[in-house]
Amino acid sequence: MLAEIGKFSDWLSMTPISMTFQTVAWIIPAVQSVHILAIAIVMSSVIMVDLRLLGLMGHSQSISGLTRRFIPWVWWSLVVLLISGLILITAEPRRDLLNGVFQAKMALLIVAIVLTAVFQEMVRRNMEFWDLSPGRRRAAVATAIASLVVWSAIVGCGRWIAYVEHG
Amino acid sequence: MLLAFCQWVEASVVGQFISGSTWAFPTIESIHVFFLVIVVGTVAIVDLRLLGVASRNRSVSRLSNDVLPVTWGAFVMALITGGLLFTSRATHYLANWEFCAKMVMLLLAGANMLLFHFLTYRDVERWDNDAITPVAARVAGALSLLFWIAVVVLGRWIGFTVQ
Numbered sequence: 387m388l389a390e391i392g393k394f395s396d397w398l399s400m401t402p403i404s405m406t407f408q409t410v411a412w413i414i415p416a417v418q419s420v421h422i423l424a425i426a427i428v429m430s431s432v433i434m435v436d437l438r439l440l441g442l443m444g445h446s447q448s449i450s451g452l453t454r455r456f457i458p459w460v461w462w463s464l465v466v467l468l469i470s471g472l473i474l475i476t477a478e479p480r481r482d483l484l485n486g487v488f489q490a491k492m493a494l495l496i497v498a499i500v501l502t503a504v505f506q507e508m509v510r511r512n513m514e515f516w517d518l519s520p521g522r523r524r525a526a527v528a529t530a531i532a533s534l535v536v537w538s539a540i541v542g543c544g545r546w547i548a549y550v551e552h553g
Numbered sequence: 554m555l556l557a558f559c560q561w562v563e564a565s566v567v568g569q570f571i572s573g574s575t576w577a578f579p580t581i582e583s584i585h586v587f588f589l590v591i592v593v594g595t596v597a598i599v600d601l602r603l604l605g606v607a608s609r610n611r612s613v614s615r616l617s618n619d620v621l622p623v624t625w626g627a628f629v630m631a632l633i634t635g636g637l638l639f640t641s642r643a644t645h646y647l648a649n650w651e652f653c654a655k656m657v658m659l660l661l662a663g664a665n666m667l668l669f670h671f672l673t674y675r676d677v678e679r680w681d682n683d684a685i686t687p688v689a690a691r692v693a694g695a696l697s698l699l700f701w702i703a704v705v706v707l708g709r710w711i712g713f714t715v716q
Contacts, residue, residue: 415713419706422590426705429587430594433623444619447611455608538587545583 388484392553395479407477417473424466425541431456431463432502432537439516439530449526450513457506464499484553491543498536505529559643568640578641585634589708591627593701595620602686603694609684614677642715649715655707662700669693 398404407413434456437443444452475482482488508515516526562568571577598620601607608616639646646652673689680686686694 411713415709416706419709422586422705422709423593423702426590426594427597428594429590430598433591433595434598434620437623443623446615447619455611459607541587541590542583545586546579549579 388553391483392480395483398476398479401476404476404479407473414474414477417470417477421467421470421474424463424470425544427463428460428467429537429541431459432533436530436534439526441527448513449516450509453506453509457502460502481552482547485547485550486552487543487546487550488552491540491547494536494540494543498533498540501529501533501536505533555647556644559647562640563643565640567637568643571637571641578638581634581637585631585638588627588631588634589705592624592631593705595624595627596697596701599624600694600698603690604698605685605691612681613686613690614681645716646711649711651707651710651714655704655711658700658703658707662697662704665693665696665700669697 399408434444435449435452438445438447438449438452512518516522563572571581598608599613599617602609602611602613602616669690673687673693680690
């Protein structure tokens with residue numbers, strides 16, 4: 387498996403598009419800047435909803451209202467993150483694909499996406515879901531903490547990719 | 554004088570520790586990025602409200618009161634971690650124009666915020682619930698977005714250009 391990923395990375399890095407990304411000096415920092423700005427939108431949107439779930443903010447507003455207002459920004463930003471991320475992988479395939487931290491980041495990203503989608507669907511089906519019982523309020527707190535931990539870990543991994551040895 | 558200060562900071566125990574360690578810089582940098590994205594994202598939430606793009610059915614003052622405490626907390630943390638990163642190569646950062654430009658952008662963002670807060674925001678009751686805010690508020694929102702995007706872009710560029 388790793389050998390195949392290595393072979394694919396080597397093939398990708400020899401393609402004209404990858405060579406362009408490697409040689410035009412401003413492309414990588416520019417795309418990384420876009421990537422970070424999209425992360426800023428994701429993190430702040432997630433935090434707005436999570437702080438409300440934790441009961442720390444915005445009591446004047448319903449959880450369902452905040453979810454409908456902020457979670458769509460997460461999905462649109464993820465599209466930007468996916469596109470900019472693919473450009474960065476194309477520019478330096480080995481640095482990412484054969485990097486344990488990058489692989490951990492992708493696994494965490496799947497967890498974050500599933501968590502966000504399930505949460506959004508529950509709010510859509512039943513707007514008062516999280517307020518119905520003390521048990522559900524505890525579940526809301528657990529969801530918020532899990533979301534904050536997973537998204538923070540994704541940001542941390544993102545920065546650490548640059549610092550670990552890769553295959 | 555600035556150079557002497559940077560030389561002193563770089564030679565300090567903290568500066569020496571961060572530049573000498575393999576894990577300290579990336580760890581502090583990750584924390585810096587974490588708080589920076591929260592600052593920029595939450596500022597953008599208020600800016601987009603001022604521009605009439607998002608949260609239009611939410612009053613400006615209520616939204617600010619919800620969001621800005623998070624912004625300030627994250628800003629303090631970003632400032633502390635940024636200061637620590639600076640100590641590791643202070644003289645090199647001082648000589649890096651992207652770094653100096655980033656600091657100028659931060660000052661401009663701060664000046665813009667003060668002007669907005671003490672002039673435009675003073676009569677917020679009159680337009681608190683309006684989807685379309687006064688021109689001065691929209692200009693403040695647009696400038697704020699511009700300055701903070703510049704902070705992020707210049708910040709990323711420092712990593713590629715600092716010697």
